[in-house]
Amino acid sequence: MASEVRGVVALAKGEPVSLVTIVVPDPGPGEAVVTVQACGVCHTDLHYREGGINDEFPFLLGHEAAGVVEAVGPGVTSVEPGDFVVLNWRAVCGECRSCRRGRPWYCFATHNATQKMTLQDGTPLSPALGIGAFADKTLVAAGQCTKVDPAARPEAVGLLGCGVMAGLGSAMLTGEVGLGDSVAVFGCGGVGCAAIAGAVLAGASTVIAVDLDPGKLELARQFGATDVVDASSEDVVASVQALTDGNGADVCIEAVGNPKVMEQAFYARDLAGTLVQVGVPTPDMRIDLPMIEFFGRGGQLRPSWYGDCLPSRDFPMLVDLYLQGRLDLDRFVSETIGLDDVEEAFHRMERGEVLRSVVVV
């Protein structure tokens, strides 16, 4: 029997979201229905609502979630009812050209549930990032469920499902930060603070936080930044160089999604350093670099998709580090809210007041 539950839906471009009744089908082959316990509010949800991703309204929002598997469809063996899971948007296929070459974290053919959740009148919903977890229950592909230790707090570990994983991975996986490295993180929202936490975990000895907002710089320190640069008043490149013996940082991470910041991160690197781009640009953004600077500085420029994570490998490991007290995921949870407070949470996010508002269902 399909279930009728509550869900936060963006019905039309730019309009406030609505809490409505949605229909969640029983899981078919390869699918699972998950009872959502917690789901973080991410910029990407707002981008969907503003029509910035595509025009496939209505959207069922929410995608940084943890919950319990309620039912699985035929052929599902990876999870079973009762499992505590973090949802991911990288269900790897195992067969595409990237998976076959041993790089499943780039999988070019990730999948979502085949069936559609709908409004009560049968209108199909487009779930954000194939998840749609601002709801009592959601239907996903079984591969989108990663089983983790149920001792963990859902509000905290659900955030691994998107922004926090992207930030941690931008430092630990894409940036390959190592012992004794110097790292500069540009933009200290949820993603940037996670990059700082990742750099610290990976053994960086100098971790420089760059932001315009003094409150964010204070948070960055709490996540382990050793130095801060106030981008509203300082020459950012000169300040990063001054904090690294005049050389620039080994790894610079752009976590804003801004061409000016990208340029600063490019020039704030040491020779042969790495620039990681984890902030998501809009289609109109451009950067203009002299080719001689590109060549002369060497190193690597690396975009980071979802922190280059492999959920089945990385989520359980990071949850274990959290439970051991070595990765403070609780600090990302600025507030917990109800399903009826998502619209207001978007405004708090736009005003920069929170790292993450987390809906508790």
Ligand SMILES: NC(=O)c1ccc[n+]([C@@H]2O[C@H](COP(=O)([O-])OP(=O)(O)OC[C@H]3O[C@@H](n4cnc5c(N)ncnc54)[C@H](O)[C@@H]3O)[C@@H](O)[C@H]2O)c1
């Ligand atoms: N690559 C991925 O897979 C992935 C996944 C999730 C999110 N993201 C992206 O990461 C980016 C950051 O996400 P977030 O949730 O942390 O956003 P956020 O808005 O919470 O944080 C952005 C931070 O950048 C700061 N900032 C803005 N302009 C700045 C400037 N000129 N110089 C320095 N700091 C500046 C802001 O004060 C804020 O603290 C977004 O673009 C988001 O879409 C990427």
Ligand SMILES: [Zn+2]
């Ligand atoms: Zn694949």
Ligand SMILES: [Zn+2]
């Ligand atoms: Zn997200």
